[in-house]
Amino acid sequence: MDALAGLLEGPRARGAFMIRAAFDPPWSVRVEDRAPLTVVLVVRGRAWITPDEGERLLLRAGDLAVACGPDPYTCADDPGTAPQAVILPGGECVHPDGHPLRGRWDLGVRSWGDRPDGSTVLLIGTYMMRGEISGRLLDALPPLLSLTQDLWDCPLTPILAAEMGRDEPGQEVVLDRLLDLLTISALRAWFSRPQAAAPAWYRALADPIVGRALRLLQDDPAHPWTVAALAARAGVSRAALARRFAGLVGEPPMTYLTGWRLALAADRLRETDDTLESIARRVGYGSAFALSSAFKRVYGISPREHRGRAA
Secondary structure (H helix, E strand, O other), X not given: OOHHHHHHOOOOOOOOEEEEEEEOOOOXXXXXXOOOEEEEEEEEOEEEEEEOOOOOEEEEOOOEEEEEOOOOEEEEOOOOOOOOEEEOHHHOEEOOOOOEOOOOOEEEOOEEEOOOOOOEEEEEEXXXXXXXXXXXXXXXXXXXXXXXXXXXXXXXXXXXXXXXXXXXXXXXXHHHHHHHHHHHHHHHHHHOOOOOOOOHHHHHOOOOOHHHHHHHHHHOOOOOOOHHHHHHHHOOOHHHHHHHHHHHHOOOHHHHHHHHHHHHHHHHHHHOOOOHHHHHHHHOOOOHHHHHHHHHXXXXXXXXXXXXXXX
């Protein structure tokens, strides 16, 4: 598995919140939904995204932004426009004073705003649960990032726009997969930029020694790895590998391996009905008990609780 594939295999939308928003100035929406990740694609017009902390972004037609929760932000025609609506967890929409809007801006199937052909049109896709996005990916991203049209050319935009307005059998699944594809396409372009702030382990893959050790761990996490075994395969001493790995990745090899194994286990718990014993063997733990103990120590909940929340 190459590093980028390993990082981007996480998006798995399930009943994502998808909407086409169309506005005429002045407009402003405050987002407090605590969603782990939201993608905003500008089809027409322009929009400002202003986080409570950090720099604001100006998006023009063709530009895309990815907001990583749970911190709130405001999307508006101008940073000075006061919010007219607040989006809460679960997609609930209320007035800034707290009273429900009760369909005030509904424009039909997955369409919302002032009028269908508003001067600004946004396509918005929100992953509702953190389990739908791998923790490794969320940890690798800044709170707010953007891609301008000159940096990427996504053929999914017209397809997504057309599918959002349909209400046919299986439509939710179609939109979930389109959102996954849009997210992966955008993040692949973002990580490919020369100035991309990729995670330390991702940058370390370019190192001839640490990169080889990382690939060994990623490709075969169930192997009973030791630092000595990794060092032998990388062609250096144990001490040299440990020092170089920690310096480039930011943690020791075995700590990284534990995190990788548990991330894989978390994904399989969410996506399959495999037994805990089977998952333990697959990711390198000798028993379900050993996996459960490590999982609870790192994630704070048991594998059973994690699976239940995902369901």
